[in-house]
Amino acid sequence: MMRIFLACLLMWAGGTSLRAQQLNSRQWQDSMREAISIAGTDSARAVLAFQLSEHLSLRDTLQAAHFLGQGFRWAGRSPLLQAIYPYYAALLRSRTDPSGAEALYLRADSLLAPFPGNLALTIRSKAVHRYGALRMLTQDPTQFADLLLHKAIPLARRTGDSALIGKHYLGIGYVFRNHGQHDVADGYMRTGARIMGNGPETAEQRIVTYIALSENLSLAGRNNEAPEMLAHARELLAPWPESDHWVDYYAAESLYFNEAKEWQQALESLSKGSVYADKLHKVYEKQRLQLQQYYALHNLGLYREALRVAEHLMRQPEMTAIVTNRLLLYAGLADTWAALGNKSAAYAWQKQYSTVSDSFHASRLTQEIGAMEIRYRNAEQKEKIAILEAEKKQAQLAGENSRLSLWLMAAASVLVVVIAGFIFVHYRNGRKLAWQKLQEMKQRGELTTSHAMLEGEERERRRVARDLHDGLGGMLAGMKIKLSGIAAENEGDALYQVIGQLDHSVNELRRIARNMMPENLLKFGLETALRDLCESLSSPATHIRFQAYGVAADLPVQTQVTIYRIVQEALANAIRHAGAREVLLQCTQDGQVFFITIEDDGKGFDVPAKEKDPGTGLANIRNRVHFLKGKMDIHSVENEGTSINIELQVNG
Template sequence: MTRFFYTLLLLGILITGLKAQQPAKKISLVDSLKGMLEQKIPDSLRARTNFNLAEQLLYADTLQSNNYLEQGRKLIKKNAYLQAIYYYYAATLESRTDLHKSEVSFKKAHALLAPFKTEDAYLLQAKSWHNYGVLQQLKDNYRGMADALLNKAIPYAIKSGDKAYLAVNYMDLSLVFKNNKQFEKAQIYIDSTLQILQKVKGKKSYKIVAYHTAAENYVFLKKYPQAKAMLDSASVLLSPNPESPLYLDYYFAEGLYFDDVKQYDQAIISLDKGIEMALKLQARNEEQRLLMQKLHVLRSQRKFDKALSIANYLLKQKDMLFLSDDRLLVYTDLAETWSGLGNMSEAYKWMKTASLMRDSINKSRLEKDVHELEIKYKKAENQREIGVLKATNEKAALSVKNNRLLAWLLGSVALFLLIISFFGLLYFRNSKKLTKQEEINYRQRLKELEQDKQLTISNAMLEGEERERQRVGRDLHDGLGGTLAGIKINLSDVVANTSPAGKDTELGKIIAQLDNSVNDLRSIARNLMPETLLKFGLETALKDLCETFNNNGLKITLQLFDIQESMEISMKINIYRIIQEILSNTVRHSGASQLLLQCSQNESVFLITAEDNGKGFDPESANHTKGIGLDNIRNRVALLHGKMELNSAINEGTAINIELHVGE
């Protein structure tokens, strides 16, 4: 399979989002800014000029870059806006040496820029959130990057009116989806980028990078004519400047294209050109990216000795493979390369190393999830303690009120005997009513406690079920899946050493059956553990779920209105499971050809409506029948303090209306 190396592509876009200038133009801009400092200009403009010089010289001269930043800081004085943008530029420079410090400075810039409502402030907010998102990606937090781009950087870029920078954010968002192998979604944002750039004058280098990215994505979609057209468009723009660093990405995309169409010799030529330029420019990240693609081509050519040489070289480079996902790819490549060389002992060694690395990655992510659950638990405990204290205060206030009433009655007895008798009778009657009311309240409280107990038990069972689903999903995918993959490697090696006449024997059929088993295993793992929900939110997960069921002879029309992704993950999972059960029941029992599914949210109320044109059933009979599907739906609805209405009749289809409470 084709490898994916988009991670390193983001490392070069932290400052402006893309490689926006050629060397000659960058020098001209620096000279122009230095010339402005020699003139008599206001301190505020001088400060901004120093900040711009610090950004422009970041990669050319780090020492000068820091000096200009410091000169600009001295000119801030009491200017709140300059103070805000200083943190943006400081965070940009810190990103070269200290990612944590850079992240703190970006957060400071967000807070200080918030009061300003100008286009310039909006653009700086967009850049600040964009670069903050890149920092999240460097920490393997793709969800954090997507959130920063979608909910912050892109809205601010739209407000700023800078269409070119809006295109930058769409392009980077497409990379997030490509990293997660969602190529169709990635193509949507790539197309948006290209449409915007067609309307923007200049920005030649932006367009070149967009063409590179589009070409790569089309290769992964197996749309080779479109990929070739994108490469040709990039080549036309690049040809006037053969020394442009943007050729590095062009050679990679071209090598990827030739590799996928099995023109391996052409792929090697393109990648070697890129590697030679990367070495000349000392572009270590691009060198690594090109070498890893070349390694894949060599393995496709069965030139395992050369592939092994590249893999060993990469392992020796301390400044490469700093991301765990990249190390995992190289370890896997080494296992497959040694397998191709027939050294199964080394192949097993590297496969085991890759497996341990994969377990380590999963463990670190699990620890993060556990930490988040612990925070939520402590928050719930604090809320419970506040509730107990409030109830105690109310009880004390009621006691004080009753004592005052008793004192007033005793005083009245001393003054008027007749009034004593009257109020004595009144007090007796009131006491009787109060006692009766207290008894009613006590029974009601017992009933509520019993309901809370049942909900707690149901919640624990459902949470346990979800944890078990995730555990089984991971075990199937990472454990049994890895084992089946290893078996396939061994069987493939046996077939490779078998005479041509024997390759179509039962052993070949067994390998094909093993392939089908691996695919079925992965499908089961995805169903048990909805990764799309955890990574990209409820709306995306529901769309993917409906696409899956559309393949079962049922046309599903999904309509989503105002879905808020800020609700707790446990609520999202319950909503996802409810809809999954509805779809499953419709496919298995209704015989419907069409299903309309609507999901909407109004603050803390979440509404689900499902209507199909199936054969229907008698709801009264269903209420007396033990059905696991309906019971699961009712349990989850009750857990979210909701209510469900089921309308159906024989040969008239079925309609389900559910109202859930997802707020605090």
Template sequence: MKTCCFSLLLLLTFFKSSAQSSTPDKKYLDSLNQLIEKTSSDSIKARNYFLLSDFWREQDTTKSKAYLEKGKAHGDKYPYLKAIYYSYLANYYLGIDGTKSEINYLKADKELSAFSTKEAYQERAGAWHNYALVQQHQDDHKGALDALINHVLPLSKKAGDKIWLGTEYISIAAIFMNLKQYDKAIPYLNQGIEHFQNAPSSQYFLLVNAYLTAADNYSGLGKYQQTKKYLDLAKILLDKSKNVVSPYRIEIFLLDYYKCATTYFTATKQYQKALQHANEAIKLAKELNDNYSLQEIAFDKHTILIDQKRYPEAEKILMDLVKQKETNSLTQNRLKTFNALASLHYTTGNMAKAYIWLKKSKTLGDSLSESKLKTDISNLEIKYKTAEKEKKIVSLHAENENANYKIKQNRLLNWLLSLTSLFLFVIAILGWLFYRNSKKLATQKELNHQQQLIDIERQRQIDVVQVMLDTKEDEQNRVARDLHDGLGGMLSTAKVNLTHYTQEKTNNTDTELGNVVVQLENAITELRRIAHNMIPGMLLKLGLEAALRDLCETLSTQNLDVVFQWLNIQTEPPVQEQITIYRIVQEALTNAVKHADAKNILLQCTQSEDVFFITVDDDGKGFDVGAPLKNQGIGLKNIKSRVEHLSGTIEILSKENEQGTSINIELNVTT
């Protein structure tokens, strides 16, 4: 009864839902909808509509399809988005129409093959992985294995995601286990476990799944010492994971541990422990509403009952399994249940019932063999017809060659005469083309020269801006250090001396002197705040994400909520570019706080390859975007100059006397 489709099911969720799993549903949906409403970029709208479609896929198919079509409409002019549309369409059909799902996964792979980015390789790997899942659900384990080994593994290596690659190794091992080729599964299990050894604590569940799969494999080989080793490793990691925040409920993997332990204790004839673990598994499966696992455990429990000669209880369990649709969805499970019933009745001496179940088993096995035979015959017929067609093509090709040879001989003389005339004509044409091209070339050289001058001037302006920004940053750092180390130290010394003076004068009743001390304290605090803002120290120590999160938390007050989202950014840009991004966000947030009177501000940072996206939304007062540049604040001018320095674009959506402002920025960064 035991099957190893768990790894594949896990991977499907892992591939398409990782963005959702760490974010509360409402906040995640609100974020996607806000991005769609505020941006005018069709590419951003398309990506967010695809994410909405995938979010609703298992909850509301009507909504899912509607969002999918909206994403297609916005992404049709972008070849890459048009390609990944087929992957999301295949996801939509998964569980609804297997054939359409297969066709669209293959279509997605074909369209994505035109791109050579890591994101494209991972999308293709995901499409082939889900294609393999469809094959497994159709009992085509060899088809699933072919997809994983020959397509998913090479593409995953190109994508460079170590965690994803490790999960694929475990999936391949699971398929070999389903085919009872346990020895072939071992190298893939070892590879998968090796890839997970340094996984962060939030991904312990991957290593737990790998250990349990290895334990199940060694149990199939009858190597129970190895089985116990991996069971113990899994249990240690499960205990460590109780308080770890993870995208998946750890109870799912604890249930799998109890199932695997039940099988181990049954095989080693430790029936009391086997029953204890089986009962724990049943209890947990009921809590998780996992009917398939309930039936799987029931089959293991029937084995224990037979060994204890409790035949009526074992028969009742098997008869219940026959009626369950989850058990009967896989042909191998039905065949195993029929054989178990036949064996049970044979053991109890009820030959009539044993014969009935054996007959059902044979009929089912014959149907499987017949189906395979028909498939083999069909493949042979196709090969035969193809060979016959090739023979006919070769024969026709030979006849055509002879006819063409005679025609060539007859036409050779005419060609020689024609070529002579054509040669003279071509010389005349080439002379005219040479003259015309010479004139075009001269004109083009002049245009190129003008463009070079324009490019040089533009580069000069960019260099000037860079020097200005670097000078400003250095000056800010110098002033901040002088304020903090010089003036700050002097003020602190004055405050200490003044405080000491007031404390020595026991009869001192001068309240104004106390007020001076308080004002000095406030001045020192304000001075340190100014110096901290001028030098982004946290950025240099902990990176861009931590610095931005600290900035948002600093600006948040009782009357202002600043929400920060850091999405899909695997590698931060170089430090100098991080400082520029920090200054852009700092200016944008400061403008919203000072001028907009906002109560809610959303800062979102995302990245796609070498393009860094910044979105700042607030619900405060709008302003006239079309006002002359001289009327705009220095903060907005600084933002635009820094965006231009990184060859980026800025889009500001706001209107005077209306609520809300949205700033969308795209920056070209070094990856």
């Protein structure tokens, strides 16, 4: 049974969107109507009517359209209000005409670009977010992440609205969560919560954040931490029994119970959530709950009931419009038919799943989103550095002006001493320079030899990895497809076992190829590759923690490969030879100096004895450290663990 995954791609296009949704909707509507009636100008009435239309767009489309029209009439010929109007018009079209809504969001952004005020910047930021959310529904999450990182957040920062900035970060967290990067998603969600907390945070914002964190913790394998978040959300929701957020709360609670294998309680939560969804006319949110209902029924062994739910969801356009939802349903139908003993139907749905999964390229999308995050972090860092350098230069200029006269006076007196000592220094340095040049020539020869050896080794690794992945991997995959076809026709259990073994062999082959030359190193840089290496080597027996500080993204490729091989060999020694349960890897860069620290709680070894007779792994590490003109220090105590400290010279 595939891991439960809460599909939520409509999260930011629907229920928990950027609008300042109030916990007591009816009371808020009444206060807005009163504010419109007493507003002193048509422009003020127009803005209030637009905001009320936004609030009603998912509750009462007729009333929303009424206030949208009122706002347009009150806007008159105001260029700013005329430019704002397309954004609010798009809200009403987002579900019935997504393409038309996309065009209106882009038009609002374009028309508002000349206006510098906070109102224009806020609407532009929200329009970009909503446009990206609609694009995500058409299987383009990379564009959504790109828009949030590079446009929506910068616009929001110019307004100083911490709530708006924080909600954008929460949106990025949803993108990473939907593609299985739950640790990254957790970081963005908590960043969003922290930013929102710096401003006038509302109870609703905290509710949305707690629910999002709870769902992500359940999906990340940290289900035991979810109840705390659910308790916070429930406490804040308790005074508001009519709030829309109860639907999302029960969805998160049912996910927790499903992950905890308390399926009967999951069904009870889903039943409560469905009542709210029906009452509030939330069609897609009701379908999300039904997807969780399917998992609970299947795990309870109620396969016929689970099948009816899955087949019902397959007929719902809101659910099947999203590719990840289709993948979940295909896999679920395959599992359920297999449990009912209908192997031909199970095979047909499994084949459908494989076809869509291959075309979706989930791993590629994850890598592209990760690359965007890296580019955004680099741009942010460069901007900070430029500001600091400008401030530093300004301070230096002021100091230099005050010291200039003193330097001119001191220079005259020092000049006599310098000339007198120059002849002596020149003679002594001449002899020293000749000796240094001789030593440098010797070192350059050794480095050239080492460089050629390492480069040849990496080139051969790439060749073998490519041959394994593209050649042998392709052949094994072809064999699997043919055997699957034969198995479907003959319905033989033995053939399915062979297919499973063959599938395991393909995965092992690809793992070996990635270890020989990891693609993430070449695509996304050293830090991402090291993080992926730690995750791939972690297991129930060994937990690896990775910490990185100031690692430059523009290190030469050969330098990054050399550092990666040093860490790879050291981690392999800690796991294979030391039998460590806990390993800590820290990588820090300070200018042209790169520090590596690896600590483990393994069985340790006798360092002096090992220095006399080093194994292949330790020798490989020392060769690569020497290649980067580095130093290595090893401390180890038998039965207590080992600590390795490495200092390397790198050129950015």
